Amino acid sequence: MQKLSADFYIREEVDLIAKELLGKLLVVKSGNQIYTARIVETEAYAGVIDAASHAYKNKRTQRTETMYMKGGTAYVYFCYGMHYLFNVVTNQQDIPHAVLIRAVEPLFEVPQQFKKSKRLPGSGPALVTKLLGFDKSHDGISLLKNDLYIADDGYAPVSIAVSPRIGVDYAGNAAKWLYRFFIEGHPYLSPHVYNKNAVKII
DNA sequence: GCGCCGATTTGCT
DNA sequence: GCAAATCGGCGCG
Numbered sequence: 001m002q003k004l005s006a007d008f009y010i011r012e013e014v015d016l017i018a019k020e021l022l023g024k025l026l027v028v029k030s031g032n033q034i035y036t037a038r039i040v041e042t043e044a045y046a047g048v049i050d051a052a053s054h055a056y057k058n059k060r061t062q063r064t065e066t067m068y069m070k071g072g073t074a075y076v077y078f079c080y081g082m083h084y085l086f087n088v089v090t091n092q093q094d095i096p097h098a099v100l101i102r103a104v105e106p107l108f109e110v111p112q113q114f115k116k117s118k119r120l121p122g123s124g125p126a127l128v129t130k131l132l133g134f135d136k137s138h139d140g141i142s143l144l145k146n147d148l149y150i151a152d153d154g155y156a157p158v159s160i161a162v163s164p165r166i167g168v169d170y171a172g173n174a175a176k177w178l179y180r181f182f183i184e185g186h187p188y189l190s191p192h193v194y195n196k197n198a199v200k201i202i
Numbered sequence: 203g204c205g206c207c208g209a210t211t212t213g214c215t
Numbered sequence: 216g217c218a219a220a221t222c223g224g225c226g227c228g
Contacts, residue, residue, distance in 0.1 A: 043220070045220075051215070052215095052220070053220090054213095054215095054220085056215070057215085059213095059215085061212080061213065062212090062213095063211095063212065063213080077211095077212090077220090078211055078212075079211085079212090079219070079220065079221065080209075080210075080211080080218095080219065080220095080221050080222085081209060081210030081211045081212080081219090082209055082210065082211085082221070082222075083221050083222075085220060085221085087220085100220060102220085117222090117223075118223085119222085119223090124221070124222070125220070125221070126221050126222065127221090127222080130222095165220070166220070166221090167219075167220050167221075168219095168220060170215070170218080170219080171215085171220095172215095190221095193203090193204085
């Protein structure tokens, strides 16, 4: 099991990074516990040129400042007044690329409280942060240290599909970009109604 | 299975 | 004032 290094995150092609994050392990240490979950669905956000990105046109606010940090940083923000969403910042400092982690498969024993929902734990961007306990305190944390990181255990997805991103209809032409990546047929994906315009690429 | 609604922070897209 | 990188509950059928 190999922790991903800065070289993985500090690259130009954010869509390639989003695809390569599929099948990787998200590792969270909390006290004495270690929680591990496999990433099964992601979305790429291409910064200043991407109308769906918070950093479109180089917009800087208190919230988006984290996106301008160097690749390998966690960007956690509050959405819809209710949910936290977890992203991985990529590329070099001041280039605000990010990958949204939309769904994970927990590889640990999930507490009973998360099993009450009809949806599987981790099967949506706000369910990922709920399952792993992410909140504002995780915003800006480095993924190159030991408390929160992503690792490669050699697992490779058999089949990968792409689709337009979810919930970004306001973004004009960028709403059509095939920047959502997921492991085809995986049970822990977000609701399958989102897969209507998906295309298998592997 | 589908569609509507409310929750309620953030930034004006 | 309003829409947003969402989810769960409800009604309908």
